[in-house]
Amino acid sequence: MNTLTDALRHATTAGLDRLDAQMLLLHTLGRSPHDRAWLIAHDSDPLPAEADARWQALLQRRHAGEPVAYLLGEKEFGGLTLNVDARVLVPRPDTEVLVEWALDALPLVGGQTPRLLDLGTGSGAIALTVAARRPDAQVTATDASADALAVAEANARRLGLPVRFAHGAWLAAVPGECFHVIASNPPYIAEGDPHLNALSHEPISALTAGPDGLDDIRQIVAQAPSALVPGGWLLLEHGHDQAASVRALLAAQGFDAVGSQQDLAGIERCSGGLWPGAR
Known part of the structure; x- marks a missing residue:
C-alpha cells in the first residue's frame, strides 16, 4: 500500500505542483487543505484504498486542467474562505x-x-x-x-x-x-x-x-x-x-x-x- 509520501511523489513526478498536490491529498483525507504540518508528521502513513480512489480521481481532473479551487470547493480571498465551483x-x-x-x-x-x-x-x-x-x-x-x-x-x-x-x-x-x-x-x-x-x-x-x-x-x-x-x-x-x-x-x-x-x-x-x- 502506498504511503502519503509515495502518493505525493507520484503526483509531483507526473507534473503536479507540490503545494497543489499537498492540498489535494489533505482534502482527500478529509483534513484542511492548509494542514501541511499534519501531512509532514504523517508522511509514512498508508493511503487507505478508498482514499486512494478519490485521490486518483482528483489527480485526473487536475491534469485535465480543472482549477485546484474547484477540486477543493473553496478559495481563500481577503481573509475569507469562499465556496467556489464552475459557475x-x-x-x-x-x-x-x-x-x-x-x-x-x-x-x-x-x-x-x-x-x-x-x-x-x-x-x-x-x-x-x-x-x-x-x-x-x-x-x-x-x-x-x-x-x-x-x-x-x-x-x-x-x-x-x-x-x-x-x-x-x-x-x-x-x-x-x-x-x-x-x-x-x-x-x-x-x-x-x-x-x-x-x-x-x-x-x-x-x-x-x-x-x-x-x-x-x-x-x-x-x-x-x-x-x-x-x-x-x-x-x-x-x-x-x-x-x-x-x-x-x-x-x-x-x-x-x-x-x-x-x-x-x-x-x-x-x-x-x-x-x-x-x-
Whole structure:
C-alpha cells in the first residue's frame, strides 16, 4: 500500500505542483487543505484504498486542467474562505488590490451610510470582503448570471454578511440607485486570446468581452455616472495591457483624478476615476 509520501511523489513526478498536490491529498483525507504540518508528521502513513480512489480521481481532473479551487470547493480571498465551483471564476489575489482601493475610497463621514456596488460579483469576493471589513457600509452586489448569484448568496449566508444581491446586467440591475463607490472586476479578455486555453474550465461569459476585451468596461464607464453620487468613485480591474485604454475611457466620460494601481507583480491592474462634485 502506498504511503502519503509515495502518493505525493507520484503526483509531483507526473507534473503536479507540490503545494497543489499537498492540498489535494489533505482534502482527500478529509483534513484542511492548509494542514501541511499534519501531512509532514504523517508522511509514512498508508493511503487507505478508498482514499486512494478519490485521490486518483482528483489527480485526473487536475491534469485535465480543472482549477485546484474547484477540486477543493473553496478559495481563500481577503481573509475569507469562499465556496467556489464552475459557475464562477476562481478569485485571484490581484483582485485584492481593487478591494483595498474600494475600501480606501469609501467615505468615513459620520451621519451617512457609505454605499458600495460590486458589479459582476461572481463568488461575491469583492462585496463580501468589503462587508467584512466595513460593517458600517451598505454593500450591494449584482450579476447577470443567476448561477453566479446563487454561489455569492450562499457564501454571504454562510459567512453571516449582510450583502444585498440583485440580478441583472451591470447598472440595469439597480435602476435609480446611487453609490459612493462602484467596483467591478468585469470580463476583460479579448475573444480569441490564447490565454483562454488555460481557463477552459471557468465560465467564458465571465472572461471575454469583445474583440479587444473592453466591451463591458465601455458599458460600465458609460452607465456609471448616473449611479454615482457627486465625488463617488468608479474602480475597475482590467488586463495587464489595458490601463492606458481604460484611463482614456474614464477621462473621455468626464471622470476626474483618473489613475491606476499596480497588482502584486507591479502591473497596472486597476484603474479608476472620481465623478465630479462634492459628496
